[in-house]
Amino acid sequence: MSERLSAVARDGAQDEPPLVLVADDDEIILGLITYRLEHSGYRVITALDGQEALRLAFDECPDLAVIDVMMPKIDGYQLTRCLRGNVETRELPIILLTARAQEADADLGFEAGADEYLAKPFSPEELRSLVEALLARPRPQGDDEPAGRSSQTVS
């Protein structure tokens, strides 16, 4: 795991592995993602709804967020738009998760400002490699629009 991390180490966090915020109202999925990411060397903080996720995004300054679309209080699209609209979190890499493999959903996700989009059922390994790739991607400076979009769906 440690060799993987060397590739994704970020400014001002040389000593600590990247922090990933995972938001999903389904604790079982939350547990699965947490296990995969923690066992791949990341630090993970979790939220069971959009409101909690928003608070953690500001308080903990995660390096990346994995957000389920279907959540109570604030859904994934709203949360993404909210994070993109705020100066402190506008650069945060975001992966949206959805159970509805509809093209329209992917469009909605990208419109809201997500960097990546993963449809359920995804494999934990698939998510891990996406997290790794996204953290390694150079962040655009002073650009409102996130760069490099692609959709990944598994059927």
Add this chain to the structure above:
Amino acid sequence: MKRPLSLLIVEDSPADAELALVELARHGFDTTAERIGSERELRSELSARPWDIILCDHALPSLSSTDVLRIVHETREDIPLVILSGAIGEEATVEALKAGARDVVLKEHLARLGPVVDRELGDASHRRDDKQFARERSELEAKPPRLDRELHSSESHYRLLFELSPLPMMVYERGTFRIVAANKALVSAYGYTREELLSLSIRDLHPPEDAELLVDVLASSPDSQVRFRSWRHRYRDGTVIDVEVTSENLVVAGRDCRIAVCNDVTGRNRANAARVKAAHDTSVELERQNEQLRVLDALKDQFVSVVSHELRTPLTAIRGYLEIVLGGEPGPLTEEQKRFLEIAGQSSEQLLRVVGDLLLIGKLEAGHLALEISEVDLAALLGRCVVAAQPSADAQDIGLWLMQTAVPPIAGDPGRLAQALGNVISNGIKFTTEGHVEVRLHAEADRAVIEVVDSGAGVPANEVSHLFMPFYRASTATRKAIPGTGLGLSIAKEIIEAHGGTISLETKVGSGTSVRVELPFEVGR
């Protein structure tokens, strides 16, 4: 309104004659009467002028009613004769009626006289008309017209046509709207006697509430043209009917008139109204059924969407945790544990395919499938499909053969085509317990033809048309417990058709099934 009546009374009692006249006046007759008492006077009066009716005392000593009847008969005039009697026996009554008397009125029942005279006048008028028509008809038949002009010039022929027309017809004076002629059909339909009609105006044939409209229309219509209009007419008994009246100008005896044909369309209108109502009811019912179908369809879509969504999340968990456990991170596994978990993994894969199919068929049926078109090498694509299907063929111990000739590339969505052809091939394998499944590819004119021929169970002929319907499962499949959702072929069909191609199937129970897929080299769009 007084009706003129010329009356000949054979009566020796002036008082009785006067009573009869009073009675007739009471009934509305303006009577011109002559009272006579002898045969000589009778003959003289009969030849002097026409009479409408004769009242005859039965018990005149000098002139019996039988004599009067005989004398009247000799004149060849059809004058109705009514016996007026103070007392008459039954035998004498029968005798008089036999001799040609029209009726017998007892002096003590004089109130009957008016109605009897009324009736007799009407009957006599009909008899005269009938005779006239019979004569004219026989003339017409005896002398067939040689020239149309001859026919046209003959007013009597026209009168005959008017009178014999099965459609009610009348002539009215334009200035006064008085009816001056009515044909038999009108008389018999409207319930008035001819005489009554001739004393009426056409306003009287309309329901009172239409009178104003009638006056307006008649006042505003150009009076020189043929006019056609729907009206309501009223019979004497109050029955109101729908009529279509066609009228045209006509000059009768120097008077400006119009001739009108009154076609009773009440029945037709009622039938039309009933038809319109029936059609309306039918369309309302169809709309209701359509709405029901729309609701059911929306429910089905919602069901498919909810099911696929609700299954996807737990499937993510099942597959995800299996992957982690099988990866060995939580701890080492025994070979047996590993094998069991792999079986669980395969089952979850199967479940996932079903969910994918469900979602796909929903999209296909809604026409939401977007094809990602590129150049497709069908030979290579079929090769991959056969390789992927090989393990299931091996598991059933049957042969899976691919025979192909080179075909030009086609334009299509390689992923979807592989899915469609894969479904057809795996279907063939599923239904084949011994023998083989053969996949063939060749080109025909502008299209590639793929055939998948199996030596399997086949499908009864009456089920063939259902095979491409979503969720339909052949009886051979359910009987032999061959697993499946009944979605494979319907998905294949939707995908092939989205490529502008066709899919068809020939089958025979016991000897196998042959599926033929044709794909055009150019997608037709």
